Amino acid sequence: xxxxxxxxxxxxxxxxxxxxxxxxxxxxxxxxxxxxxxxxxxxxxxxxxxxxxxxxxxxxxxxxxxxxxxxxxxxxxxxxxxxxxxxxxxxxxxxxxxxxxxxxxxxxxxxxxxxxxxxxxxxxxxxxxxxxxxxxxxxxxxxxxxxxxxxxxxxxxxxxxxxxxxxxxxxxxxxxxxxxxxxxxxxxxxxxxxxxxxxxxxxxxxxxxxxxxxxxxxxxxxxxxxxxxxxxxxxxxxxxxxxxxxxxxxxxxxxxxxxxxxxxxxxxxxxxxxxxxxxxxxxxxxxxxxxxxxxxxxxxxxxxxxxxxxxxxxxxxxxxxxxxxxxxxxxxxxxxxxxxxxxxxxxxxxxxxxxxxxxxxxxxxxxxxxxxxxxxxxxxxxxxxxxxxxxxxxxxxxxxxxxxxxxxxxxxxxxxxxxxxxxxxxxxxxxxxxxxxxxxxxxxxxxxxxxxxxxxxxxxxxxxxxxxxxxxxxxxxxxxxxxxxxxxxxxxxxxxxxxxxxxxxxxxxxxxxxxxxxxxxxxxxxxxxxxxxxxxxxxxxxxxxxxxxxxxxxxxxxxxxxxxxxxxxxxxxxxxxxxxxxxxxxxxxxxxxxxxxxxxxxxxxxxxxxxxxxxxxxxxxxxxxxxxxxxx
Ligand code: ADP
Ligand code: MG
Numbered sequence: 001x002x003x004x005x006x007x008x009x010x011x012x013x014x015x016x017x018x019x020x021x022x023x024x025x026x027x028x029x030x031x032x033x034x035x036x037x038x039x040x041x042x043x044x045x046x047x048x049x050x051x052x053x054x055x056x057x058x059x060x061x062x063x064x065x066x067x068x069x070x071x072x073x074x075x076x077x078x079x080x081x082x083x084x085x086x087x088x089x090x091x092x093x094x095x096x097x098x099x100x101x102x103x104x105x106x107x108x109x110x111x112x113x114x115x116x117x118x119x120x121x122x123x124x125x126x127x128x129x130x131x132x133x134x135x136x137x138x139x140x141x142x143x144x145x146x147x148x149x150x151x152x153x154x155x156x157x158x159x160x161x162x163x164x165x166x167x168x169x170x171x172x173x174x175x176x177x178x179x180x181x182x183x184x185x186x187x188x189x190x191x192x193x194x195x196x197x198x199x200x201x202x203x204x205x206x207x208x209x210x211x212x213x214x215x216x217x218x219x220x221x222x223x224x225x226x227x228x229x230x231x232x233x234x235x236x237x238x239x240x241x242x243x244x245x246x247x248x249x250x251x252x253x254x255x256x257x258x259x260x261x262x263x264x265x266x267x268x269x270x271x272x273x274x275x276x277x278x279x280x281x282x283x284x285x286x287x288x289x290x291x292x293x294x295x296x297x298x299x300x301x302x303x304x305x306x307x308x309x310x311x312x313x314x315x316x317x318x319x320x321x322x323x324x325x326x327x328x329x330x331x332x333x334x335x336x337x338x339x340x341x342x343x344x345x346x347x348x349x350x351x352x353x354x355x356x357x358x359x360x361x362x363x364x365x366x367x368x369x370x371x372x373x374x375x376x377x378x379x380x381x382x383x384x385x386x387x388x389x390x391x392x393x394x395x396x397x398x399x400x401x402x403x404x405x406x407x408x409x410x411x412x413x414x415x416x417x418x419x420x421x422x423x424x425x426x427x428x429x430x431x432x433x434x435x436x437x438x439x440x441x442x443x444x445x446x447x448x449x450x451x452x453x454x455x456x457x458x459x460x461x462x463x464x465x466x467x468x469x470x471x472x473x474x475x476x477x478x479x480x481x482x483x484x485x486x487x488x489x490x491x492x493x494x495x496x497x498x499x500x501x502x503x504x505x506x507x508x509x510x511x512x513x514x515x516x517x518x519x520x521x522x523x524x525x526x527x528x529x530x531x532x533x534x535x536x537x538x539x540x541x542x543x544x545x546x547x548x549x550x551x552x553x554x555x556x557x558x559x560x561x562x563x564x565x566x567x568x569x570x571x572x573x574x575x576x577x578x579x580x581x582x583x584x585x586x587x588x589x590x591x592x593x594x595x596x597x598x599x600x601x602x603x604x605x606x607x608x609x610x611x612x613x614x615x616x617x618x619x620x621x622x623x624x625x626x627x628x629x630x631x632x
Contacts, residue, residue: 045085491550525600536576
C-alpha cells in the first residue's frame with residue numbers, strides 16, 4: 001500500500017453532514033443515549049463475530065471471551081468504549097462511518113422538522129447510531145481491526161464532526177473496535193463512574209455480554225492495589241431470565257433495542273418451552289407501524305438465536321407475512337448452529353416453533369380484543385390491513401384470524417366504528433342466513449352504494465368494505481362461524497331470506513311479468529355490453545344498478561387489477577332496473593325505440609358511475625342526457 005493511500009482526508013456524505021450538524025448544534029434533552037448506541041454497536045459486532053466463528057474458529061484468534069469495556073480518563077477528558085467483536089477493515093470503516101447506509105436513519109432524516117427542540121427529542125428516541133457520539137464529543141477517534149486480518153491492517157478514523165474525517169492504516173494487534181470520545185466542555189457528567197454505570201444499567205442491561213468498567217477506587221484501599229474490573233450489567237440474554245425477575249422497564253428497553261423502535265410496545269409474550277424441543281420466545285407487538293410495513297419483503301422481524309448465539313435477523317420462516325409487524329427473539333436449543341435460511345425452509349422444528357408462535361400472537365390479540373377493545377381498536381387502525389392478509393395466507397388459522405378482523409358497517413355508518421363478524425352475527429335478523437358485505441373503492445362509495453337500498457329497507461346490516469384489500473380478504477374467508485359471507489352486489493338476491501313478505505314476493509313477480517317487454521328492449525339496446533337485463537330486487541331509490549356474477553370480482557376490484565396490469569377473464573355485469581322507479585315506469589310506456597335506446601345507455605352509464613367506474617365515452621353520455629333533458 002502506498003503512503004498516500006494510507007492517510008487521507010475525506011468528505012462525509014451530505015446526509016451525514018446534515019445529521020452531524022444537528023448533533024452538534026441542537027440542544028439535547030437526553031444526550032446520554034450516545035452510550036446506548038455505542039454499546040449496541042459493540043454488541044452487534046460481538047454477535048457477528050460469534051456467528052462467523054461458527055464457520056471459522058480462527059477468527060476468534062484464541063480469545064473467545066467477548067466483552068465490552070467502558071472507561072474514562074478525567075484528566076484527558078476522554079471516554080472510551082472498546083469491544084473485541086468483528087471489527088472493520090478500511091473499506092468498511094469508510095462505508096459505515098462516512099455514509100448513511102441504514103434506511104432507518106434516512107427515514108429519521110426525513111422526519112426532521114427543523115424545530116430544534118422537536119428534532120433533538122427525535123434523536124433521543126431514534127438514537128441514530130454511531131453519529132450520536134458527536135452529541136457529547138467534539139472529537140471522535142475510532143481504532144479498529146477486523147477479525148482474522150493481520151495486525152498491520154488496523155484502521156484509525158478520526159473526525160471533529162465538521163464535514164470531514166481522516167482515515168489511516170495503522171498497526172493494531174488487538175482485534176475489534178475502540179471508540180474514543182474527546183468530550184465537550186459541558187459533558188463533564190460522563191466523566192463519572194456512577195453516572196456511567198447508571199446509564200448502562202438503564203439502557204443496556206439486556207445486552208447479553210458483559211459490559212465492564214474499572215472498579216471505582218476508594219480512598220481506604222491499599223495504595224498499590226491495581227483497580228480491577230467489574231461487570232456492570234446483568235450480562236445474560238434477557239429472554240433467558242425468569243419472567244418474575246424482569247421488570248416492565250427492562251422488557252421495554254429490550255424491545256427498543258431489537259425492534260429499532262423508540263416507542264413502547266403494545267404488549268409482549270415471553271415463553272419458555274421445554275420437552276422434546278426446547279426454545280424460548282420473547283415476542284412483541286409494536287404500537288407504531290414501522291415505515292416499511294407495506295413493503296412485504298423488508299423489516300426487522302423476529303431474530304433467530306441458537307443457544308444464545310445470534311443467527312439471523314428477520315427470519316421470515318418464524319412468522320408469517322400477515323404477522324410481519326411482530327418483533328422479538330426466538331432462541332432454539334435444538335437447531336444446529338450452522339443453520340441457514342435454506343435449511344429453515346424445510347425444517348420441521350422451525351415449522352412447529354412457528355405454529356406455536358403464531359398461536360401465541362393470535363391468543364394475545366384475542367385477549368386484547370376481548371378485554372381491552374379500545375387498545376385493540378388502536379392496534380387495528382395500525383396493523384389491521386396487514387392482518388387482513390391472514391385468511392389468504394394461513395388457511396389453518398382462518399377462522400381465528402377472521403374473528404380478529406374489524407369492518408365498518410351500516411350498523412353505525414361511521415368509518416371508524418368497526419364491528420367484528422361476531423358482533424354482526426349477534427345482530428342478524430330471524431331467518432337471515434348470510435353475512436352481507438359490499439365492496440367499493442372507498443368507505444363513502446361503499447356506504448352510498450345502490451346495492452344497499454333493499455338491505456336498509458329491511459334493516460339488515462351490511463359490512464362496508466372500502467379498502468382495496470378487503471375484496472381479496474373476504475374472497476378467502478368465504479364463511480365465519482358457519483355463516484357464508486355474501487356480497488350484496490353480486491348475483492341474484494334471494495328476497496325471502498331478507499325478510500320479504502309474501503306480498504312483496506307476489507308484487508315482485510307481477511312486476512317482472514309486466515316489465516318483460518321493456519327488459520327485452522333494454523337488452524336489445526345494450527347488446528353485448530351486459531350479460532343480461534333484469535328486474536331488480538335490491539333497489540328502492542335508484543333506477544338501476546350493475547351486478548356482477550356471484551363468483552366474479554367486484555367492479556372496483558376488476559378495475560384495480562386491470563390498472564395494476566393483471567388482465568383476467570371476467571364476465572360482463574348485468575343491468576338491474578328498479579320496477580318502482582318513476583323513470584322505469586315512464587320507459588315502459590315509451591314507444592319510440594330510438595329514445596328507449598338512449599335511455600338504456602344513460603341508465604347503464606349512471607349505474608357504472610355509481611360503482612365508481614369510468615365511462616367509456618363520457619361525451620356521448622353528456623350528449624344523451626342533454627338530449628333527454630331538452631325534450632322535457
Ligand atoms: P447501525 O448500528 O444501526 O447499523 P450505526 O450508525 O450505529 O448504525 O453503525 C453503522 C455501522 O458501523 C454498523 O452497521 C457497523 O457496520 C459499523 N460499526 C459501528 N460500530 C461498530 C463496532 N463497534 N464494531 C464493528 N462495526 C461497527
Ligand atoms: Mg448502531
